[in-house]
Amino acid sequence: MIKVENLSKRFGNQLVFENLNFQINDGDFISLVGPNGSGKTTLVKIIIGLEKPSSGTIQTSSQTIGYVPQFRNVDSDYPLSIEQFIRLNLKVTLNPEKRRQNNLLIKTILKRTGLTEIKDRPLGLASGGEKQKAYLAQALLNDPKILILDESTASLDVEVKTQLMDLVQELNHKYHITVIFITHDYDLTKKYTKKALLFKNKTIEPIDVQKVSKDMFEMEG
Amino acid sequence: MFGYEFMREAFIASTFIAITAGLVGVFVVSRNMSFLSHTLSEIGFAGASFGILIGISPLAGMILFTLVSSIAVGSLSSESSRREASISAISSLFIGLGILFLSLSSESSSYATNILFGSIVGISAKEVHQLLILAIFVILIFIIFYKPLSFDSFDHIGAQAAGLKTKLLSITFLITLALSVSIGAQIVGSLLVFVLLTLPAATAKYIVHSVPKMIIVSVGLSLIGVWLGLYLAFITNWPVTFFISTFEVIAYFLGLSYKNWRLSH
Ligand SMILES: Nc1ncnc2c1ncn2[C@@H]1O[C@H](COP(=O)(O)OP(=O)(O)OP(=O)(O)O)[C@@H](O)[C@H]1O
Ligand SMILES: [Mg+2]
Numbered sequence: 001m002i003k004v005e006n007l008s009k010r011f012g013n014q015l016v017f018e019n020l021n022f023q024i025n026d027g028d029f030i031s032l033v034g035p036n037g038s039g040k041t042t043l044v045k046i047i048i049g050l051e052k053p054s055s056g057t058i059q060t061s062s063q064t065i066g067y068v069p070q071f072r073n074v075d076s077d078y079p080l081s082i083e084q085f086i087r088l089n090l091k092v093t094l095n096p097e098k099r100r101q102n103n104l105l106i107k108t109i110l111k112r113t114g115l116t117e118i119k120d121r122p123l124g125l126a127s128g129g130e131k132q133k134a135y136l137a138q139a140l141l142n143d144p145k146i147l148i149l150d151e152s153t154a155s156l157d158v159e160v161k162t163q164l165m166d167l168v169q170e171l172n173h174k175y176h177i178t179v180i181f182i183t184h185d186y187d188l189t190k191k192y193t194k195k196a197l198l199f200k201n202k203t204i205e206p207i208d209v210q211k212v213s214k215d216m217f218e219m220e221g
Numbered sequence: 222m223f224g225y226e227f228m229r230e231a232f233i234a235s236t237f238i239a240i241t242a243g244l245v246g247v248f249v250v251s252r253n254m255s256f257l258s259h260t261l262s263e264i265g266f267a268g269a270s271f272g273i274l275i276g277i278s279p280l281a282g283m284i285l286f287t288l289v290s291s292i293a294v295g296s297l298s299s300e301s302s303r304r305e306a307s308i309s310a311i312s313s314l315f316i317g318l319g320i321l322f323l324s325l326s327s328e329s330s331s332y333a334t335n336i337l338f339g340s341i342v343g344i345s346a347k348e349v350h351q352l353l354i355l356a357i358f359v360i361l362i363f364i365i366f367y368k369p370l371s372f373d374s375f376d377h378i379g380a381q382a383a384g385l386k387t388k389l390l391s392i393t394f395l396i397t398l399a400l401s402v403s404i405g406a407q408i409v410g411s412l413l414v415f416v417l418l419t420l421p422a423a424t425a426k427y428i429v430h431s432v433p434k435m436i437i438v439s440v441g442l443s444l445i446g447v448w449l450g451l452y453l454a455f456i457t458n459w460p461v462t463f464f465i466s467t468f469e470v471i472a473y474f475l476g477l478s479y480k481n482w483r484l485s486h
Contacts, residue, residue, distance in 0.1 A: 050381060067382040079251075080375055081430040088376050089383055092368035122430050138379060 007056030034199025066144030078124030129160035237356040243440030246422035260312040267319035287399035339410025420469040424476035
């Protein structure tokens with residue numbers, strides 16, 4: 001559960017948002033929408049503790065959060081293979097039993113994200129969709145109870161978007177992982193989520209995705 | 222060639238220099254800090270001549286200067302383009318200072334060439350001991366911080382997202398970088414220590430795809446480079462640095478061609 005009360009954030013003089021009040025329950029699959037620069041990424045950074053709120057409180061029931069950031073520094077020269085990239089997030093251990101468990105975990109996650117066949121390919125040479133899957137897989141290593149995807153589907157074609165979202169939906173259904181999905185994509189929001197939080201006039205309001213028209217969504221989000 | 226005391230000293234020293242430089246280099250390259258390591262060598266030159274001027278050892282002067290400036294750079298702006306500009310401004314200043322310190326000190330100019338271009342004869346048993354201690358310290362830091370440092374260096378944003386203390390890791394890394402520059406310069410010279418700190422790791426990046434393998438290839442290439450360099454310098458009396466940089470550059474281009482060849486097959 002994530003409970004946000006009277007949350008405000010400023011950078012210097014610039015007010016990003018104020019008086020946010022909302023709650024996200026365990027097992028929710030919600031989307032977080034709003035125009036460029038409205039504060040979606042900033043809000044997420046506050047939730048995971050990378051930024052401090054200017055005022056207000058945020059409570060998370062001490063659960064592990066897996067965060068897939070919006071941007072990544074991976075150019076075409078990037079040397080690590082997909083599997084090695086995912087492994088960066090493993091905890092260090094010399095215990096052979098734990099190492100075996102880790103190897104098993106990696107295997108499972110590679111399979112779940114459909115990366116097994118290309119696990120040895122350098123990440124720099126992977127396609128946009130494969131990269132996003134690798135980022136997701138890396139975030140899944142900590143066995144998160146909450147998963148935050150910051151525009152992971154941007155710049156993917158429809159087929160790959162659907163693949164990725166089906167995977168996330170499965171995580172939500174099968175393993176009851178809470179999902180917060182940041183997007184500008186009306187169709188995906190409508191297809192995969194029921195509830196959405198919309199940034200509007202420097203604050204946030206819950207919207208019923210099924211009732212919002214595409215025009216309204218695009219105008220406001 | 223091991224019949225000579227100075228060659229034994231030089232061999233031990235350069236072995237440890239190659240191991241630290243090859244190891245640290247993997248992280249220099251993955252953190253995109255080749256440019257900074259170059260600048261640090263120039264700052265190291267100024268530090269060494271400052272050490273000579275005020276009568277402490279050149280090594281101590283180097284460590285002093287490189288440590289202070291690497292920490293300053295680390296706390297400077299994190300925006301990389303602005304950082305590059307300020308780094309190159311700082312480095313020009315330090316080359317000037319280095320030359321000034323040298324001309325003010327009474328040491329002969331051969332000392333200056335040793336610091337700048339490296340030398341296999343200049344190193345004493347006591348200096349070898351200091352080098353070893355520093356090198357072992359650097360290696361230990363890397364063993365202790367191996368996992369988080371790899372995460373932060375190969376995926377800074379991911380490491381932040383996973384909640385690692387990336388600022389602390391960055392400072393730790395800069396300290397080891399400053400130390401590696403200082404110890405490396407003793408044999409290779411401060412002008413070319415960055416060769417060992419960047420080329421073997423950049424080559425490794427082209428041919429293997431995991432952190433441990435990159436470390437093995439990078440350390441291996443620097444070891445072969447310095448051993449070959451020492452041997453050839455001993456029999457030809459040409460500067461050791463010439464052989465080392467030639468070898469590393471050839472290896473680099475072979476690595477690059479290998480990568481391109483693999484891409485087209
Ligand atoms: N570290 C920072 N310092 C100053 N201003 C910042 C910082 N981070 C974000 N901002 C500003 O805060 C506002 C919100 O940015 P944020 O990245 O959260 O928007 P967003 O909703 O994620 O946008 P997008 O849809 O483009 O990803 C922007 O005006 C941005 O310029
Ligand atoms: Mg954003």
